[in-house]
Amino acid sequence: MNSTRDIDALIDLMAKLPGLGPRSARRAVLHLIRKRALLLTPLADLMQSVAVTARECLNCGNIGTSDVCDICASHKRGNGLICVVEDVADLWAMERAGVFKGRYHVLGGTLSALDAIGPEDLRIPKLVDRVASEDITEVILALNATVDGQTTAHYIADQLDGRTLLTTLAQGVPIGGELDYLDDGTITAALNARKSI
Amino acid sequence: MASLALSELKLSHFRSHKHARIDADGRPVVLYGPNGAGKTNILEAVSLFSPGRGLRHASAADMARRPESLGWKLSGVLHSLHQIHEIDITCQEGGARQVRIDEKAAPQLALGRIARVLWLVPSMDRLWIEGAEGRRRFLDRITMSFTPAHGDATLAYDKAMRERNRLLKDMVRDPHWYRALETQMAEAGAVIHANRQAALVHLAAAQDQAETAFPTATLDLIAGDAGMPETSDDFCAALADNRPRDMAAGRSLIGPHRADLFATYAAKDVPARDCSTGEQKALLVSLILANARALARDFGAPPLLLLDEVAAHLDADRRGALYHEITALGAQAWMTGTEMTLFDTLGDAAMYVKITEIDGLSQVAQHDA
Ligand SMILES: Nc1ncnc2c1ncn2[C@@H]1O[C@H](COP(=O)(O)OP(=O)(O)O)[C@@H](O)[C@H]1O
Ligand SMILES: [Mg+2]
Ligand SMILES: [Zn+2]
Numbered sequence: 363m364n365s366t367r368d369i370d371a372l373i374d375l376m377a378k379l380p381g382l383g384p385r386s387a388r389r390a391v392l393h394l395i396r397k398r399a400l401l402l403t404p405l406a407d408l409m410q411s412v413a414v415t416a417r418e419c420l421n422c423g424n425i426g427t428s429d430v431c432d433i434c435a436s437h438k439r440g441n442g443l444i445c446v447v448e449d450v451a452d453l454w455a456m457e458r459a460g461v462f463k464g465r466y467h468v469l470g471g472t473l474s475a476l477d478a479i480g481p482e483d484l485r486i487p488k489l490v491d492r493v494a495s496e497d498i499t500e501v502i503l504a505l506n507a508t509v510d511g512q513t514t515a516h517y518i519a520d521q522l523d524g525r526t527l528l529t530t531l532a533q534g535v536p537i538g539g540e541l542d543y544l545d546d547g548t549i550t551a552a553l554n555a556r557k558s559i
Numbered sequence: 560m561a562s563l564a565l566s567e568l569k570l571s572h573f574r575s576h577k578h579a580r581i582d583a584d585g586r587p588v589v590l591y592g593p594n595g596a597g598k599t600n601i602l603e604a605v606s607l608f609s610p611g612r613g614l615r616h617a618s619a620a621d622m623a624r625r626p627e628s629l630g631w632k633l634s635g636v637l638h639s640l641h642q643i644h645e646i647d648i649t650c651q652e653g654g655a656r657q658v659r660i661d662e663k664a665a666p667q668l669a670l671g672r673i674a675r676v677l678w679l680v681p682s683m684d685r686l687w688i689e690g691a692e693g694r695r696r697f698l699d700r701i702t703m704s705f706t707p708a709h710g711d712a713t714l715a716y717d718k719a720m721r722e723r724n725r726l727l728k729d730m731v732r733d734p735h736w737y738r739a740l741e742t743q744m745a746e747a748g749a750v751i752h753a754n755r756q757a758a759l760v761h762l763a764a765a766q767d768q769a770e771t772a773f774p775t776a777t778l779d780l781i782a783g784d785a786g787m788p789e790t791s792d793d794f795c796a797a798l799a800d801n802r803p804r805d806m807a808a809g810r811s812l813i814g815p816h817r818a819d820l821f822a823t824y825a826a827k828d829v830p831a832r833d834c835s836t837g838e839q840k841a842l843l844v845s846l847i848l849a850n851a852r853a854l855a856r857d858f859g860a861p862p863l864l865l866l867d868e869v870a871a872h873l874d875a876d877r878r879g880a881l882y883h884e885i886t887a888l889g890a891q892a893w894m895t896g897t898e899m900t901l902f903d904t905l906g907d908a909a910m911y912v913k914i915t916e917i918d919g920l921s922q923v924a925q926h927d928a
Contacts, residue, residue, distance in 0.1 A: 473736065475725035481733065509718040509743060516739035 365534030421492070423485050425450050433457075439465050442499035444492065446518065448472055448506060452541040456504070459546040461553050465504075467492065472510035473517055486518060493526050500527040500553075502556055504541060519559055529556040562860035563675060564638045564891040565605060571632040572624040574600040575921040582925065585638075587885055587892040592914035594646035597921030601914070602678065602865040604633050605893055607648055607656075609676035610667040610703070610710050614865060616696075619650040628652065639673045640859050646670070647752065648825055668714075671707035675854055675862035679869060687831040687839050691783075691819040694915040698780075698820045701850050702758040704862060709754045716747035720811050723798075727806045737802060751815040752787055755780055762846065767822045768797055772880030773845035774803035774838070775825040783817030840872040848884055861890035869894055870901040879904050 369391060377387035394402040397535025418424070419431035426432060433439050447453050469484040481487070493501065500524060504544045505511040519528050532555035541549065564585045570576040575597040581588065590598040599615075603622070606614040615621075623631050630652040637644045647659040658665050660673070677700065686693050703709045723740040726733075759778050766775045785801075788794040797813055798805075805811050815816065822831035824838060832840050855861040864885065870878055878901070885892045886908045896902060902909060905928070912925045 398661065402896040474737070475722045475729065475731070475736075480731075481736070509715050509722070512743055513719070513736075513739045516742050517735050520738055 392438045392508075418468075420487055421488075422466050423450070423455055423470055424466060433465055439463065440496065442497055443502065444489075444496075444498055444500075445502040445504050446489065447504050447541065448511065448514075449542070452504065455542045455544065456549060459549040459553075461550045465496075469505075469514065472505070472508070474510050474513075481517065484514070486521065489518065490521055492494065493522055498526050500529060503530045503559075504553075504555070505530075506541070527558060527559045562638070562640055563858075563863060565608065565635045565863065566638065567634075567636040568601075568605065569632075570601070570604050572629055573604055573631040573633060574622055574624060575916065575919065576600060576604075576923070577624060577920055579921065579923040581923065583910065585889070585891055587882075587890070587894060587905065587909040589899070589902045589905065589909050589911045590893065590895045590914055591897065591902070591911065593897060593916070596916045597916040598914050599680070599867050599924075600921065601912075602680075602867050602893055602895060604677055605635075605863060606631060606668060606676055606865055608635060608637065608646060608674050608863070610671045611700075614678045614680050614867070619656045620653070622928065623650065623652070630654070637674055642673070644673055668707070668710045671703055671710050674745045675704045675858060675860070676703040677701070677704060677850055677862045678865035678867070679843055679847055680865075680867040681871065683843060684836065684840060684872070687822060687834070687867065690927045691817075694819060694820040695816075698755055698758070698818075700763065701846075702754050703804070704850060704854055705758050705761055705857060706754045709751065712747045712750040712754065715912065716744060716815065717792065719743040719747065720814070720816065723805075723820045724810045727802075727811075728809045730806065741795050741798040744784075744798060744811070745791040748787075748794050748815050749789075749791035752780075752789075752818075755815070755818070761853045761857070762849050765849040765856075766845070769849065769852060771845065771848060771884060772877060773841050773848060773858055773884075776831065776842045776846055777823040778846075779821040779823075781819040781821050782815070783819060785817065787813070787815060787818060795881075805831065837872050837874075841877065844869070844873070844877075844881060848881075851888055851890055855888055855890075864890050864892040864894075866892055866894045866898065870896045882908075 373387045373391050376382055376390055377384045394405065408427065415427040416425060417427070419426055419434055420429050421434040422431060424431040424433060441464050444467050445456060445462055445464060446467045446469065447456065448469055448471060450468055453458065457464050467485065467489050469486065471479055471484055473479060473481065473484065486546055492498065503515045503518060505515045515530065522528060533551040564583065566583050568581045568583065570579040590601055592598055603613050603615050623629060632651050633648040635646050637646050645661055648656060650656045656667070658667055658670060660669060683693070683697070683703060686697060699713060719740050723737065723744065726736060752815065759780060788797050798811070801813055822842060823829065824831060824834050824842060831839055834842065851861045851864060869881065873881065882905050894902070899911060908928050910925060910927060912923055915922045
């Protein structure tokens with residue numbers, strides 16, 4: 363190892379990223395340094411700017427660079443449908459699939475007494491507000507098929523009972539299979555074949 | 560090769576074994592050697608080719624060879640019906656157990672779909688006398704052998720119940736939260752209850768139809784003091800009604816986790832717990848064999864049988880009958896005993912592995928009769 367201290371520190375930080383380990387982090391850093399003008403400098407600039415501007419949408423919890431995200435700001439997306447997901451990664455996976463034309467609501471986790479995550483820690487009260495204030499006709503619960511995901515789905519269904527149509531993604535979403543890991547075709551099929559609860 | 564069998568079993572840094580390898584064919588495997596040599600450790604290794612914590616119900620960390628405690632690895636080639644799977648089970652130092660089937664990471668429960676493993680160990684000699692938990696575990700293992708999805712239902716039920724127990728302990732009063740968990744407990748609980756009942760029907764049929772030297776056991780599923788509602792809706796309603804009592808107790812008082820298995824020595828109409836030690840053992844052997852026969856028919860192959868010190872408490876006639884039934888079934892039974900002579904009547908029908916121990920290190924030498 364003949365790297366300087368900063369480069370080592372950069373490698374250590376990169377290795378903390380999901381999907382990267384110490385080996386791949388070293389390769390990535392080496393690559394960045396070799397492509398200094400093409401990659402390293404623009405990346406550094408963007409990171410600096412995103413560090414300042416990235417924030418959660420006050421309405422839905424999506425991550426963007428303004429107080430209200432593009433999806434919530436777009437009138438076209440206000441079609442009366444809300445898709446409830448656990449995490450921003452799930453929202454992005456749905457957007458990649460490109461089938462869903464409504465808005466989202468990101469809970470920011472799932473109910474878990476054992477992990478001390480209660481309804482107040484999730485964006486559930488805000489969801490109840492939105493159903494009343496945004497003329498919502500259908501809420502799609504796209505939560506994982508884990509016990510915690512389903513507990514959260516039942517909980518929300520209980521809160522919204524009688525206020526709107528409630529549906530879930532169809533079977534075909536593997537048990538415990540997180541939305542984020544599904545391919546676009548599976549997401550599209552699950553959304554099209556959703557059923558009411 | 561039997562239609563369900565392990566060939567090539569390798570143990571690395573697993574309990575008293577540093578590097579051990581057994582090349583089995585489909586025949587029963589006799590492991591013999593002095594006390595403490597490392598025989599049961601090998602059965603435990605084989606038991607991990609099914610979902611769960613194995614026949615000692617131990618943690619992955621306990622299985623790491625001491626004093627190094629570096630983590631361990633098991634690998635085996637599993638012949639299952641007409642398929643051959645390479646299975647690796649590893650545990651990194653301080654980590655959880657990881658299963659790979661044909662070089663792909665797989666959940667433990669996936670093992671239950673390709674393998675069936677049943678066992679009898681000396682600690683089960685007191686199964687009919689001791690607490691209900693051991694009998695439930697015994698019943699659930701039988702049930703899972705018929706219905707692998709029973710494992711999924713059990714996991715979901717336990718998780719939902721632990722969540723609800725935490726709410727009870729923390730005196731949370733949000734009825735929506737309880738209902739969300741109780742709905743899931745009720746769904747999984749009804750499935751568990753139905754699976755268990757179906758398993759008992761299978762076992763009863765397999766005992767009825769068999770000619771065997773072992774006594775028939777009549778089995779009943781008992782719901783526990785508070786009863787077990789039959790449908791998931793009734794169970795859900797009962798859980799809601801029971802919240803105040805459960806909160807006082809700090810845990811859920813009704814449900815399949817409170818069930819018990821009641822066995823009767825049928826020919827004498829005597830509860831198993833009142834039978835002699837030898838009779839109790841014979842009942843267990845009888846149930847394992849019935850389970851194996853039922854699987855031979857339903858699954859298409861008899862299970863791997865792990866019979867630890869099975870010769871103890873069985874007289875020579877019963878032992879002979881047991882070996883005869885195992886070979887007639889074509890099951891790969893892994894059996895242990897201190898002396899090779901205990902297995903004399905098996906002769907060439909089995910393969911033999913001598914296990915000894917030198918300075919805390921198990922040595923394995925396989926040979927034919
Ligand atoms: N994690 C471990 N590391 C090293 N040795 C172990 C470990 N766990 C158990 N042992 C040793 O294994 C031996 C017991 O092996 P076992 O297979 O139960 O013997 P037996 O041949 O009587 O069935 C004991 O000597 C015990 O100390
Ligand atoms: Mg032993
Ligand atoms: Zn938004």
